Amino acid sequence: MNDPARIDQLAALRALRRVVELGSFTAAAEALGISHTAVSRQIKQLEAYLGAQLLNRTTRRFALTAAGKQYYEASREILDALDDADRAVGQHQARPSGSLRINAPMAFGTLELAVWLPDFIAHYPELQVDLVCNDRIVDLIEDSFDVALRLTRELPDSSLIARRLATSELRLAASPDYLQRHGTPRTPAELARHNCLAYTQAPRPHDWTFTGPDGVQQTVTIRGNLQSNTSVALRAAAVGGLGIVNAAAFIVQGDLERGALVRLLPDYTQRPRELHALYPQSRHLSPKVRAFIDFASDWYRQRG
Incomplete structure (x- = not known):
């Protein structure tokens, strides 16, 4: 081999990688911000240094x-390791900035996330937040999301990283008008005689399972004249006196506090759902995703 002091081996390695991955010397030169001639010279110097033809x-x-x-595969691992090391150090110093694309369920995004997201944005004014709310399961990588929030009892197997943020309890409720007309159920079994509003995104939307004060679990098959894929619509229908809604506490809490809804069967519990933040697997979190997840975790921790 020739004297390694005669070439910038790291620059030559980066040039080789760009040429191979982009498929041309011209594209590599544009990506690196140097001339086509400089890229060609770096590759030739690298070959001379190694004493072997690479291309x-x-x-x-x-x-x-x-x-x-063989050399490209080995050098790619080295460059990846160097980039990871740079990011690991830089992330401790970097201020979150740029675009943060978030996906959340419709009800959670509009009723719960909207409560604390403005504080997060005020804390990180350099960020541009793109919030997309829907109730379908998105592909974070294909749809270019940085992070997704999920409320579920069980997460499906995937390559995504999940961080638990909070527990979301369910509340059974109906309007005073509905209860005056149809009576107040005192046990889960009595729900079978009521007009119950079903959330179709649940795994078993017409089976509601409760655990009583004695620890005994029972499942009731409910019936009703309205079902929906969004709990926001069911909540509105319940406030309007149509029937009994079984929804996340954050959806109905305001109505319970102002008396528009009345909580039912408070001595019976249901298995809660967990709020998770999901993000693509990588060795190091970007500063903006880390800031968002840490902020959310702190917010829910402070509220017990």
Whole structure:
């Protein structure tokens, strides 16, 4: 090998990687912000340094030699490790900025997340937040989301990283008008005689399971004349006197406090759902995602 002091080996490694991944010297030069001639010179110097040909060149295309393929694979791992080390150090100093794209369920995004998201944005004014609310399961990578919030009892297996943020309890409620007309159920079994509003996104929307004060669990099959894929619509229907809603506490809490709804069966509990933040797997979290998750975790921790 030649004297390594004669070339910038790290720059040459980066040039080789760009050439291979982008498929041309011209594209590599544009990505690196240098001239086509400089990229070509770096590759030739690297080959001279190694004493081996890395690329077979023609007038229109190139291909890695056997030695070039082996060297490229090894050097890519080295460059990845260096980039990871740079990010790991930089993230401790970097101020979150840029675009943060968040996905959340419709009801949670409009009724719960909207309560504390303004404080988060005020704390990180350099961020541009893009909040997308819907009740379908999105592909974070394909749909370019940085983080997703999920309320569920069980997370499906995936390559995503999940961090639990809080517990979300369910509340059974109906309006005073409905209860005056149809009576107040005193046990879960009595729900079978009432007009119950079903949330179709639940795994078993017409089966409501309760645990009594004695620890005994019972499941009631409910019936009703309205079902919906959003609890916000069911809550509005319950406030209007249509029937009994079984929804997350954050959805009906305001109505319970002002008397528009009355909580039912308070001595019976239901298995709560867990709020998780999901994000793509990587060695290091970006500052903006870390800031969002830490802020959410602190917010819920302070509220017990």
